[in-house]
Amino acid sequence: MSGVTCYADLHIHIGRAGGRTVKVTASDDLTLPRIIEYVPRRKGLAILGIVDAASPLVQQEFVALIEEGMLTPVKGGGLAAADLLLVPAAEIELPHNACGSAHYLAYFPGLEEVKAFAAELKPFMTNPNLSTQLVRLTPGEAYDLAAACGGFLIPAHAFTPHKGVLGACAANLVEVFGERALIGLELGLSADTQMADTVSGLCELTFLTSSDAHSLAKIGREYMQFSLQELNFSSLEAALRRQGPNRVIANYGLAPKLGKYHRTYCPVCNTIFTDPHPVLFCPGCPQDKLVLGVWDRLQQIADQPSASPSHRPPYVYQVPLEMLPGLGPKSIQRLIDLVGPEKYVLNTAPYAELAQAIGRRGAEVIIAARSGALTLVPGGGGRYGRVRLH
Ligand SMILES: [Zn+2]
Ligand SMILES: [Zn+2]
Structure with missing residues (x-):
């Protein structure tokens, strides 16, 4: 059977669309046309998840590119631009009962599906044009809505103290999603497979390594290698679900120490801790300012020695x-x-x-x-x- 081996970065933001701001913190030239032109030669990736596709500004740009013949909807889902497959997706922020709020990513086969999802979210948010907006729904409700619209939802940068569900909001996913089975979870730049596999509740999940790029240069700093039956959304989803011959072959990610939240930081005494044990408080400083490290947090919620299940692909470090x-x-x-x-x-x-x-x-x-x-x-x-x- 023929298939394709390809590389994917499934977390890429859009800075501007139609001349207007989509993500304030992303660079001006992070636009759909620039991504399409820049990525194949510079990055060698074949699949890109565009996580601001729920914004009407981005949707209009998608439609314009289809009309110009630069993008073509693919049978099985996704939109093709020459050798690239773009997957429409939405990063959203959802509040948690106990504390804080966290980011989630929902992926869809096409523009109609992501539009339907955006329409469902609209009554619960303030500015749908902007990226990663707070939506007043529970993660369970958003998971169900994504599924009803033909997509799937996963936690983004799951362990970060800044908007990561297990980093800032909950100690396990059952508290958050109940009986709903998640396909996967994005590790984030400061964690790797070995660190995440110290939490027994995550062993069934596929781990995603994606860049969370806010600029063209940062696309591909983390990515995945896939083996797919076909280059389309349904094979991609099947790979994440480990169905049929579709698989994630390898995760490529930053060495976790290089991530922005790897170790605990105290802004009062301006210290990034390097102690060999987890640092959960700073001696002598007010504790409410402490930014917990992903490594420290994982030590706190770990319930087993790191033991990767047999389905887990290798994790390749890159700088x-x-x-x-x-x-x-x-x-x-x-x-x-x-x-x-x-x-x-x-x-x-x-x-x-x-x-x-x-x-x-x-x-x-x-x-x-x-x-x-x-x-x-x-x-x-x-x-x-x-x-x-x-
Ligand atoms: Zn995020
Ligand atoms: Zn993001």
Whole structure:
């Protein structure tokens, strides 16, 4: 049987559509046409989840691109632009009874379905044009609505102290969703498979690694490799459900230490903790300001030694080019122009090819990143971790 092996980044925002703001914190050139033009050559990804597709501004742009012949709805779901498949999706914020609120991602086969979902949400939100808006529904209600509209809903960046359901709102998903079976969960930049598999309640879920890109450059800093029967939404969904021959083959993600919320941060004494035990309070400072780290939080809710179920694919660590010391924008551009897409540069390109493009020193750094030989200083409290050469 023939099938396709391909790479997907399922969490990409839109900065502007039709000249108007969709996501305030995203860059101006993060638009649908730019994404379509930029991603295939630069990133080598085949499937992109566009998580602001519930915004009427983004929907209008989708429709305009279809009318111009740049996008074509695909049988089985998704919209094709040459070799790219775009999956319409919506990131929303939902309040929790106990405390806080968290982000969720709902994915749909087509524009009609995401429009129907947006129409259901509209009475419960303030500004539907903007990204990741608060919707006054419970996660269970939103899950049911997504399913009724032909899609599925999963938690976004599940363990982060900032709007992650297990990081900020609940200790387990049964509290949140009751008996509803979730397909998967997005790990977020500060966690990996091994960390998440210390929570026994998550073993049936497929883990998603996606970039949560707010700019073109950050697309693909996390992604997944899939084996699909066909390049369409239904094969993608089947892979996440582990149905038929469709599978996630590998998760590619940031080394968790590089994430913005890996360790606990105290803004009062400006400390990112590096203690070998979980830090749940800061000695001597007011506790209400503490930003819990994903690693620290997972130690708190873990109920088993890390034990991955047999269905779990390997997790491949990568350090994005822009985080590597000594590699400036010019070197990165040369690598893309002369060697290939970022993914190939980071994970596959032989030393000689890299050295020919940017010299021995730069090539050595990329090879060192591959083998995990770089020293990583953990991030926390919204600041990314850093890479040190030694
Ligand atoms: Zn989010
Ligand atoms: Zn997001």
